[in-house]
Amino acid sequence: MSTRRISHPLALLGVSVIFALLIGLGIWQLQRADEKQAWFDGYSARISEAPIQITARLLGPDRSNFPAEVRGRFDGEGQFLWDNRTHQGQPGFHVITPFVITPGETRILVDRGWIPLFGSRENLPIPKIPAGPRVISGYLYESKPGFTLEARAPEYDSTLRQNLDLSAFASSAPYTVQPYVLRLDMDQRDGFVRVWPVPDQTAVRRHEAYAVQWFGMAAVFIGVVVAMWRRELRARRRPVRNKIHE
Template structure:
C-alpha cells in the first residue's frame, strides 16, 4: 500500500555506450581506409622490387650474349651483352647531376662500334667527379680494339630524352639520355638503348643500383602507415569511451 505524500523515485542507472561524436567518426571513416591503403600499396611496391631484384640476379648469372642475338629478343632491356670493337673518342656525352657519396659529378657516355653486328652502342663508362665546374671533366678514351661486357638499360616508366644543357661542341653536357636522338644527329645505325659498362679497364666508377629504393625501405614505409592507422583507431576508441563516461558521470536530477 503506497504511503501518502509526494514520493521520490530514483532514476535507473544509464547504460554506458560508445559516444565518439560525429566529427571524429567522419574523420576516421575517411582517414583509416586511406592509411591502410597506403600501407598495403607500400607492401605491394616492396614485392615488386623483390621480383625486379630476383630477375636481375638471374640475368646477371647468365653469360653475356652477342648484341644481334639479344636485340632479336622481345625485351632486350636488362640483358648482358658482349661487345667487341672501338670507342669513338670524338663524340662523348656527360650526363650531368650525378652524385656519388655526396660528391657532384657526371657519367661519361661514348659511342662504341660493335664489329660483329656493325652497329653503334652508346656505352655508359661510369661516374666521374666534377667538383669545380670551371674546369673541364678529365677523361680518356681507350685506344684500339676493346672487349666489353655491358648491360642494356631501359629506365622503367620513363621516356628518354636528349636535352642539351651547355655548349654545342664535344663532349656535350646533357641532363637526360636519348640514344636514338644521338644516332640521328650523327647519322649512324645505333642501338636505341643505353648500355652500362660492367667493371673493366675501360670503366670508371660503375655499380648502378637495380632499384632506387630497396624492398626493406618500402616495408618500413608500410609499417609507418599501419602504425598511423592503429594510432588513429586507438585515439578514436579512447575518445568514444571517455565521452561515454562523461555522460554517465553527470549528476542526474531525481524526480519527486
C-alpha cells in the same frame, strides 16, 4: 578533436581521410617491397645467364640486367657527360660513349663510369676515347627519363646532359641506337670509377617494416577514435539517466 564532437560529420570525414591515408601509405610500401623483390629476383636470375651477344639487330624488351658482350669500336663523336652523378658525396659525371657495333653502323651507348667535377662546369673534362677494335662486356641497363630543368632535349653534339634519355638521344643521332645502355664491367680497361647499383633484400625488408609501421599507426589511430567515441556515448547517456531518476 574534442571527445564530444567525434560523431560530428566533419569529424567522421576527417577520421576516414586520415585512416585511408595511413592504410594507403602502408599498401604503397608493400608495393615498393614487391617491386624491389621482383628486381632482386630478376637480377639474381639474370646475372648468371650467358652474355647476350649484341649485334646490329635491336634488342627486344625485358633485357635489363642481362650480361652482354659486343664487338666493335668506340665512336669519336657523340660522347657526353651525364651530369649530377655523385660518388662518395663528391659531385661529378658519368662518361657516356657511343660504341659502333661490328658489323654495321648501329651504336650502343656505354656508361664507362664516374669522373669527378673539378672547378666549374665552364671547364668540363674531356675524357679520352679509346681507339681501335675491341670486345667489351657489361650489363644492360634500360634508362628511364628523369626530372630535368632542360626546356628541350639537347642537340646530338651536346657534351653535357642532365638526363640519360635514350629516346631523345636516338631521335637526334644520325644512326640507329640500341634501346639499352651497357654498363661497362668493372674489370674492363676502358672505364673510370664504376660502382653499379646491385639489388639486395635489405631494401625489401625496409619497405616491409615501413608498411608495418603505417598499418600500426592506422590501428592505433582507430583505437583512439573508438575510445573517444565510447566516452562520448557514455557522456550522452548520463544526462538521460539523471532525468529518469528525477
